[in-house]
Amino acid sequence: MATFIRRTQLLRYGARIFRCQRCYTTDTPKITTHYTIHPRDKDPRWKGVDMERFEDEADVVIVGGGPAGLTAAIKLKQLANEQEKELRVCVVEKASEIGGHTLSGACLEPRALNELFPNWKEMDAPVTQEVTSDKFYLLTQSTRIPMPLLPGNPIQNHGNYLIRLGNFVRWLGEQAEALGVEIYPGCAASEVLYHEDGSVKGIATNDVGIAKDGSPKESFERGMELHAKVTMFGEGCHGHLSKTLFKQFNLRENCEAQTYGIGLKELWEVDPAMHQPGRVEHTAGWPFDRHTYGGSFLYHLGESEAPLVALGIVIGLDYTNPYLNPFQEFQRFKTHAGNIKLFQTGKRIAYGARALNEGGYQSIPKLTFPGGCLIGCSPGFLNVPKIKGIHNAMKSAMVASEAIYETITDENKTSATVGLDPVSYEDKIRASWTWAELKSVRNVRPSFHSWLGLYGGLAYTGAIHYILRGKEPFTLSHGAADHAKLKPAAECKPIEYPKPDNQVTFDLLSSVALTGTNHDHDEPPHLTLKDDSVPMARNFAIFDGPEQRFCPAGVYEYVEKEDGNGHRLQINAQNCIHCKTCDIKDPSQNINWVCPQGGEGPAYNGM
Numbered sequence: 001m002a003t004f005i006r007r008t009q010l011l012r013y014g015a016r017i018f019r020c021q022r023c024y025t026t027d028t029p030k031i032t033t034h035y036t037i038h039p040r041d042k043d044p045r046w047k048g049v050d051m052e053r054f055e056d057e058a059d060v061v062i063v064g065g066g067p068a069g070l071t072a073a074i075k076l077k078q079l080a081n082e083q084e085k086e087l088r089v090c091v092v093e094k095a096s097e098i099g100g101h102t103l104s105g106a107c108l109e110p111r112a113l114n115e116l117f118p119n120w121k122e123m124d125a126p127v128t129q130e131v132t133s134d135k136f137y138l139l140t141q142s143t144r145i146p147m148p149l150l151p152g153n154p155i156q157n158h159g160n161y162l163i164r165l166g167n168f169v170r171w172l173g174e175q176a177e178a179l180g181v182e183i184y185p186g187c188a189a190s191e192v193l194y195h196e197d198g199s200v201k202g203i204a205t206n207d208v209g210i211a212k213d214g215s216p217k218e219s220f221e222r223g224m225e226l227h228a229k230v231t232m233f234g235e236g237c238h239g240h241l242s243k244t245l246f247k248q249f250n251l252r253e254n255c256e257a258q259t260y261g262i263g264l265k266e267l268w269e270v271d272p273a274m275h276q277p278g279r280v281e282h283t284a285g286w287p288f289d290r291h292t293y294g295g296s297f298l299y300h301l302g303e304s305e306a307p308l309v310a311l312g313i314v315i316g317l318d319y320t321n322p323y324l325n326p327f328q329e330f331q332r333f334k335t336h337a338g339n340i341k342l343f344q345t346g347k348r349i350a351y352g353a354r355a356l357n358e359g360g361y362q363s364i365p366k367l368t369f370p371g372g373c374l375i376g377c378s379p380g381f382l383n384v385p386k387i388k389g390i391h392n393a394m395k396s397a398m399v400a401s402e403a404i405y406e407t408i409t410d411e412n413k414t415s416a417t418v419g420l421d422p423v424s425y426e427d428k429i430r431a432s433w434t435w436a437e438l439k440s441v442r443n444v445r446p447s448f449h450s451w452l453g454l455y456g457g458l459a460y461t462g463a464i465h466y467i468l469r470g471k472e473p474f475t476l477s478h479g480a481a482d483h484a485k486l487k488p489a490a491e492c493k494p495i496e497y498p499k500p501d502n503q504v505t506f507d508l509l510s511s512v513a514l515t516g517t518n519h520d521h522d523e524p525p526h527l528t529l530k531d532d533s534v535p536m537a538r539n540f541a542i543f544d545g546p547e548q549r550f551c552p553a554g555v556y557e558y559v560e561k562e563d564g565n566g567h568r569l570q571i572n573a574q575n576c577i578h579c580k581t582c583d584i585k586d587p588s589q590n591i592n593w594v595c596p597q598g599g600e601g602p603a604y605n606g607m
Contacts, residue, residue, distance in 0.1 A: 090183075188599075
């Protein structure tokens with residue numbers, strides 16, 4: 001009965017975010033009104049408000065219902081069920097439904113899935129379209145040059161499957177629930193909780209019912225606390241809680257800073273006569289210059305009756321020109337002579353974007369700490385030259401789950417802290433095929449940093465990596481963090497982008513409309529600024545406001561002041577698609593992405 005009450009309360013909490021809430025206007029000059037910047041204990045409007053939180057306890061709490069989080073939950077329950085042990089595993093997911101925030105290319109290497117469910121083909125998994133042809137091209141502005149895929153080239157896709165990752169994640173959620181995992185969508189983890197000894201105690205879900213000016217509404221309700229012996233963080237790239245753990249436990253002491261990319265994707269229904277199910281195309285080169293790391297993917301899907309194509313580009317966020325606009329580069333890419341015919345008779349049905357880790361082997365942090373661990377893309381297990389991370393995310397989750405299960409069930413083992421530290425995870429992941437894979441390609445991404453840029457990277461991948469198979473006696477560095485590589489606008493040339501034709505290319509706002517994004521208009525913007533004066537004083541003055549270009553959802557705008565005297569920054573938080581690019585690329589590191597109310601953000605359908 002107690003468990004039923006807990007579940008009911010969690011589900012009710014997730015549902016309350018959809019309440020209708022009153023309109024709000026304010027004359028305050030503040031941009032940021034969030035309590036993480038303006039503490040409520042110093043705000044008289046909060047005096048007397050009940051701040052008590054309901055508490056619940058599990059054996060393991062998992063933050064994030066993506067491939068890593070759900071794989072971890074499944075593996076934990078598999079181990080417990082095999083030994084007939086009780087193990088309460090809870091997954092909290094900020095999207096309103098499992099898979100709602102999931103976006104990837106996606107080409108799945110089934111190695112980890114084979115280990116998790118050897119009979120997955122008999123389990124109606126939405127993994128049906130095997131790769132049938134594999135092409136790689138170097139683009140110039142007018143031509144595309146076929147490039148050979150030598151044996152052992154990491155980008156080869158023989159034996160892989162083209163999937164819609166959101167559908168796959170939903171299927172994983174069904175398998176997890178069938179094993180007894182408790183899954184709570186619409187519950188956003190907003191805070192890491194700690195024991196008095198400093199170990200992680202669990203997480204708290206976010207409060208709801210706060211007005212845009214930061215004051216409590218009549219509908220205010222405190223979030224819940226979920227305590228656990230071990231908390232697993234599988235939030236994806238640049239997780240809002242994981243980034244606090246890096247600082248709290250100094251997890252990056254012995255690794256390089258993470259480097260990132262932004263991936264933008266569209267889903268198209270194309271002419272059946274031009275559809276080739278299973279065909280894979282990747283490109284490098286145009287529309288990027290040789291010093292901008294980037295490429296494209298085009299996958300002819302085959303899991304539905306409609307002839308669907310997944311198209312996208314990935315741009316390294318270490319680019320230097322503040323005038324570069326990833327969304328506009330994506331639109332321009334479709335106009336290439338080798339692409340445009342496919343889309344002129346097609347229909348765009350979906351759009352989305354997400355940041356991704358590109359640091360690989362050099363940037364993997366310490367993975368465990370007292371009370372928890374990092375899995376999947378939170379620490380960064382993407383294989384960049386392979387353009388794949390799902391299999392490594394799943395494998396890291398499986399290995400971590402084995403370590404956690406051993407730690408929890410070992411009755412003879414003592415712990416120095418209340419929160420348990422699954423230390424064997426570090427050894428297990430280093431002994432796994434994931435570690436060997438990432439180590440073998442460790443120099444491919446940083447090889448693009450030479451003065452040759454793109455051509456040096458292609459030469460390295462096609463020659464040195466091919467000959468040595470990743471056994472080089474050296475490891476190249478990624479260099480400075482991405483935000484530090486942006487040059488002042490005065491040193492760069494503005495980029496002119498063509499206007500959209502609304503047939504092949506589109507404007508930003510009509511694209512964002514396809515994401516199904518929704519946020520309460522009357523809540524504090526979750527794109528917070530540490531200092532409200534910095535955008536105009538530094539970002540606009542020196543870099544010409546790059547936020548308004550690197551954001552793929554039109555969240556940041558520099559608009560003319562009402563009195564015509566200069567500009568001001570306007571944050572359209574309702575547009576945010578939770579890609580985290582702003583938190584990463586802001587040259588002043590003044591933007592801090594915090595979690596909005598659970599259930600908000602994009603509503604991707606099989607992206």
